[in-house]
Structures are given as C-alpha cells and as structure tokens.
Amino acid sequence: MPAFDNYCNGQWTDSESGETFEVRNPADPTEVVGEFPKSTAADTEAAIEAAVAAQEEWAETPAPERGAILRRAASRLEEQAEATAEMLSREEGKALAEASGEVARAVGILYYYAEKALDLGGTIKSSSSTDTRLETRVEPLGTVGLITPWNYPIAIPTWKLAPALVTGNTVVLKPASQAPIVAHQVAKCLDEAGLPDGVLNLITGPGSEVGQTLTMSDDVDAISFTGSTVVGQHVGETAAVEGKRVQLEMGGKNPTVVMPSADVDTAAEIVSAGAFGGTGQACTATSRAIVHEDIYDEFVNELVAAAEDLSIGPALDGYDVGPHVSESELEGTLDYIEVGEAEGATLETGGSVPTEARHESGYFVEPTVFSDVDTDMRIAQEEIFGPVVGVIPVSSYDEAVELANDTRYGLSASIVTENLSEAQQFVDDVEAGVVKVNEKTTGLELHVPFGGMKASSNETYREQGDAGIDFFTTSKTVYLNY
CATH class of the missing domain: 3.40.605.10 (Aldehyde Dehydrogenase; Chain A, domain 1)
Structure with a gap:
C-alpha cells in the first residue's frame, strides 16, 4: 500500500x-x-x-x-x-x-x-x-x-x-x-x-x-x-x-433551458453531457432541464435514450460513468432519488444501483432522469451532486428564465436555442456567473474568470x-x- x-x-x-x-x-x-x-x-x-x-x-x-x-x-x-x-x-x-x-x-x-x-x-x-x-x-x-x-x-x-x-x-x-x-x-x-x-x-x-x-x-x-x-x-x-x-x-443548481427552435437531439446530448459527466459530481453539473412544452415530450424521450446509452463501470476500464467517490455520496444521491419519487416526479429512467458483476462492490448508480418536476420540489432546489437531472416544463421564454433564477444558487447556466435574440436575452437575464449558449453547463476555459452569484x-x-x-x-x- x-x-x-x-x-x-x-x-x-x-x-x-x-x-x-x-x-x-x-x-x-x-x-x-x-x-x-x-x-x-x-x-x-x-x-x-x-x-x-x-x-x-x-x-x-x-x-x-x-x-x-x-x-x-x-x-x-x-x-x-x-x-x-x-x-x-x-x-x-x-x-x-x-x-x-x-x-x-x-x-x-x-x-x-x-x-x-x-x-x-x-x-x-x-x-x-x-x-x-x-x-x-x-x-x-x-x-x-x-x-x-x-x-x-x-x-x-x-x-x-x-x-x-x-x-x-x-x-x-x-x-x-x-x-x-x-x-x-x-x-x-x-x-x-x-x-x-x-x-x-x-x-x-x-x-x-x-x-x-x-x-x-x-x-x-x-x-x-x-x-x-x-x-x-x-x-x-x-x-x-x-x-x-x-x-x-x-454549490450550484444549474439549469439548461431548451427552447422550441433547438435541435432536440443536440439539446439532449448537451444536457446528458452536463448532467452525467463526472458522475454528476461537479458544482457546474446540469441538474435542471427547463424545456418548452412544444418539444417537452420529444426531449424527455431523447434524454432518456442518451442516459440509457451510457455505460457504467470502473473508471480505468473505459466506461462512460464511474462510481461516486464514497459510500456516503452514493447514499446521498439515492436518498434524493427517493425524495423525487415521494414528491411526485416521474422517474423516467435510472434511479437504482446497477447489478452486474462489475458493480458489486463499487459506489455506482444509474444515470437518472425525472420528468414532471415542479420548481418547488427539493430535487429542483437542493444540490444533489450525483447523476440526476429533473426536467421541468414551461410555456414561454419568460417562464423559463423565471424558473432558471428560482434557486438560491447562481453558478452556471445554459440555453439551447437557434434564436439569436433569445440567446442574447438569456445572457442578460439569467443570474449565473457562467453563462453558455448551446453548450453544457460544465467545462471551463482556464484564461477567463470563473465564479458564481448568490449562494454559489x-x-x-x-x-x-x-x-x-x-x-x-x-x-x-x-x-x-x-
């Protein structure tokens, strides 16, 4: 040793x-x-x-x-x-x-x-x-x-x-x-x-x-x-x-807003990468997808498919998603999954400890997607620090921004849209220290400032x-x- x-x-x-x-x-x-x-x-x-x-x-x-x-x-x-x-x-x-x-x-x-x-x-x-x-x-x-x-x-x-x-x-x-x-x-x-x-x-x-x-x-x-x-x-x-x-x-409770002009496949890939990369153990991880109702169902389906396409296993063996860092971190994520179900959110995929031989002793959990999430739910307000994302429906850009800002945190936020006006307006409106357009909430350049707002x-x-x-x-x- x-x-x-x-x-x-x-x-x-x-x-x-x-x-x-x-x-x-x-x-x-x-x-x-x-x-x-x-x-x-x-x-x-x-x-x-x-x-x-x-x-x-x-x-x-x-x-x-x-x-x-x-x-x-x-x-x-x-x-x-x-x-x-x-x-x-x-x-x-x-x-x-x-x-x-x-x-x-x-x-x-x-x-x-x-x-x-x-x-x-x-x-x-x-x-x-x-x-x-x-x-x-x-x-x-x-x-x-x-x-x-x-x-x-x-x-x-x-x-x-x-x-x-x-x-x-x-x-x-x-x-x-x-x-x-x-x-x-x-x-x-x-x-x-x-x-x-x-x-x-x-x-x-x-x-x-x-x-x-x-x-x-x-x-x-x-x-x-x-x-x-x-x-x-x-x-x-x-x-x-x-x-x-x-x-x-x-901490962070980072949103990605997805508007009707977005390519849904691309939006799902962006949210999946931001939510599940690093096993979701990032302060900038995407934990809320705020999606316009016109494309909501299609987006949920694509995000579920993206989550289920990820392989789970030991980091050194080439898998996409590794374990939590510790048993206590895993237990914390599993507790929040139980909370989400108890609050009435729909568990679309994941939420369990995988059961294959390579998962027997490690701190693994499946990438998890909740739909029908309300902004007042704990899974929409509290930092989970695991591969869990809640999808929240909205009917307009203004409602999307209101919900994006409806949290004590303000670290990272993104929007997926092909509408330049929406993109520029989002940069002005969102309360976050890092704002991205058509990119995942995670990932930082080393030569520009990094930091959050509010409780972040x-x-x-x-x-x-x-x-x-x-x-x-x-x-x-x-x-x-x-």
Whole structure:
C-alpha cells in the first residue's frame, strides 16, 4: 500500500500524531490506493510557520524566475500525465478520459501562469502635478491557505496554487481527504522544479483540525475555499472575523433551458453531457432541464435514450460513468432519488444501483432522469451532486428564465436555442456567473474568470485568468516627486 507524507518546509514528513487514514478505490473499495497523515493543528501551525518564514525571500524573487519554476513543474507533470490520470481515476472514480482531460488542464494552468509572470507589475498614470511620477505596484498578500475539494482533485488545487505562487505568496494547501494523491503529485513536481523550501506546504487531514487552523491563524492573510455551501459559509464567517481576504466557490443548481427552435437531439446530448459527466459530481453539473412544452415530450424521450446509452463501470476500464467517490455520496444521491419519487416526479429512467458483476462492490448508480418536476420540489432546489437531472416544463421564454433564477444558487447556466435574440436575452437575464449558449453547463476555459452569484459564491474575487492574480495580490500607489 503506497504511503504518502505531508510536504512541509521542503521535506516529506509524517504527522506528529502518528495517525493515518486510508483512501480507497471507489470502484473497488477493497483496494487501498494510499495512506495519508491524519494531521493535527500542530502540523498545520508548523506548515504556516514555514510558509511565513519563506515569504519575504519568495516575494523578492523576480517574477520571471517564479514563472520559470512553474514552467518546469508543468513540463514534469506533462511527462507524467498518463500515470497521474490513472492515479486520479483510481482515487476519485472519474472515467479515465475525463481524468486525462483534468490532468491536461492542470498542465495548461501551470504553463499559463508561468507566462503571466512576465506581465506582473503595475501601471504608470499621468499626474496632475508637474515633476511627479504616479504609478501603481502589485504585491503579494503574504501567506495564503487553500482548501480544495475532491471532485476536481488536481485542476482546482492547481488553479489556486499557480496564481498564488507566481505572484509571490507562500501557500499552505489542504486537499480533500477523499482524493489527495494527485495534489501530492503537483507538489512533487514543484519541488523537483526547484521551488524553495517553505514556499508550498501540503497538509492532509480533517477539516476540523487542518482547515480550521488555517482559517483562524493570525499568520494566514487569505483563504481560498472551494467546496460545499454549508462548509464554505462557515469558513467565510470564521475568516472574516479574523480579517482575512476570503474567496469562496460553493454549490450550484444549474439549469439548461431548451427552447422550441433547438435541435432536440443536440439539446439532449448537451444536457446528458452536463448532467452525467463526472458522475454528476461537479458544482457546474446540469441538474435542471427547463424545456418548452412544444418539444417537452420529444426531449424527455431523447434524454432518456442518451442516459440509457451510457455505460457504467470502473473508471480505468473505459466506461462512460464511474462510481461516486464514497459510500456516503452514493447514499446521498439515492436518498434524493427517493425524495423525487415521494414528491411526485416521474422517474423516467435510472434511479437504482446497477447489478452486474462489475458493480458489486463499487459506489455506482444509474444515470437518472425525472420528468414532471415542479420548481418547488427539493430535487429542483437542493444540490444533489450525483447523476440526476429533473426536467421541468414551461410555456414561454419568460417562464423559463423565471424558473432558471428560482434557486438560491447562481453558478452556471445554459440555453439551447437557434434564436439569436433569445440567446442574447438569456445572457442578460439569467443570474449565473457562467453563462453558455448551446453548450453544457460544465467545462471551463482556464484564461477567463470563473465564479458564481448568490449562494454559489461570496462574489468577491473570481478564479482563473487575470482574476486569479487579482485575488492573490494587493496594490500600492506611489507618488514620486522628482
């Protein structure tokens, strides 16, 4: 059984507690894929201390040199992409093709921010006084804490790490306990690329110990969190009391609106990909299809056919849909399926644990489609985080937008239409941080901002692209009278 250590001050070390926890393959829970330190508050404090000690020298390192380290790390990760994708599939359950795409995304993020290092600096402004130079400078915040989820276990840590490091911050990273292996792989690549000791520290363990210590420490200047809304709100409240800069990206209840002008086959493919890709375990997953009544029945039939065409099985064996990451996640999805039936929605397909030999021990569930869903139902309002989509009928564009916005969340939304006016109007009307036309709600470009509205985010700073740099920096304005 592979054993993994914490990464603290340039060294791979055990927890001071001596305790560990296991990560198991969700397609075959009898297989232990890794053993990790069950770290304590003391371990976390040691990591913070190392980061603080390294921060001044790292901030003074020229930005292009910091970028060169990221570039070398990207190259190393790229060379190990195939093995890393297999690790990701084995620990998280994601289909291998999707895992490979996620690893490629992490590589791209490192390369992207390596090049952005060349553009870091400030601006020159015209002064209203003579003989005066007026300029701004961009500086790192200091030491930052990153708390990341299990569903994109390499992409999300990397899109937080890369801008934090390249702008001169030091980092303590807490990856999710369900899938920490690939975050270790990124740390290893950065270490081998020459990252100075203490600049990055990776600590595994429970949120009550590691996450809480990061959030409350006086020596941590900012917290970037991605995860559930309940935990995120607690992190935000605690960090705000401590005066930290906070970035929260949380849940979603993402709609795809399908209008009469849409090609129904294409619309069903878009919704199926958004709802069932990654086993529905994405904050941007499509969980509501809001469909005009003129094409409703035809759409439901096509979506059911698309769902039933998907193969279910272990991620490494080439199946379309892998398992849930854990037994508790599977049970949560099955509970919501029961809720949907009890509320009166029509279960069109799926809803059960598959029974073939390859499914015997894993956390599998069939892709599930409900029709006749009312917007007041729990399955239309609460995040399920599984391969479940509810189809809601509407009679007009205005009603579709009203229902799309009728949720506490506002992360991602899409519309399928061949009417340009509808498409443009939807972009204006929908309450979501990511809006797509004729595309699935999942999938993000790495060089543009990402984030939600309402309960999906604290709506301060976006992630990725230039916005990622903005969160991890502050500005200084300089008046120079010569």
